Amino acid sequence: METRQINPWKWQDERSYAQAVEVKHAESTLYCSGQTAINADGVSSNEDMKSQLIQAMQNLEKLIEEAGYECKGIVRLNIYTTSTAELWPHFPVFQEWINKHGIRQALTLLEVTSLFETLKVELEATVVK
Numbered sequence: 119m120e121t122r123q124i125n126p127w128k129w130q131d132e133r134s135y136a137q138a139v140e141v142k143h144a145e146s147t148l149y150c151s152g153q154t155a156i157n158a159d160g161v162s163s164n165e166d167m168k169s170q171l172i173q174a175m176q177n178l179e180k181l182i183e184e185a186g187y188e189c190k191g192i193v194r195l196n197i198y199t200t201s202t203a204e205l206w207p208h209f210p211v212f213q214e215w216i217n218k219h220g221i222r223q224a225l226t227l228l229e230v231t232s233l234f235e236t237l238k239v240e241l242e243a244t245v246v247k
Contacts, residue, residue, distance in 0.1 A: 119144045119246060121193060123222050134213040135225035139193040144246040148187050152198065152240040153178040154233065162235040167201070168208040170238045175215050178241050187245045189219035194244035197227045205239060 120143055123136035130137055154177070155163035155170035163170050182189055197212075199205045205227075216223075223243075233240055 134216045136222045139224045148245040150243040152242040154237045154240045164236040167204045191245045192221045192223045195223045196242040198240040202229045
């Protein structure tokens, strides 16, 4: 598989994403449902934004690995949050996770009115290998 990031500008580099990602010769593609801070028993978290972000990343990572893929294969990531103002101070936690896995994905960040139950952030990914 080959991937190529297309970045007509430089400013997105500080935000840990690419403007576009081209994938050639992929063996397979995994489309992940949005992953949130729901525990193994199906209970939604009522913790703060940072805690929920960390658990959502852990859940996404577990799903990807369970499917036989690697996080470095994430080429598209959508982030849904009930508050970008509340999420933004914790963005470095997300960036550390991105850098740890060597991910350079196309990214969309959306603020939504609500998520399921008490959830504050949801991560939806497309992964290739």
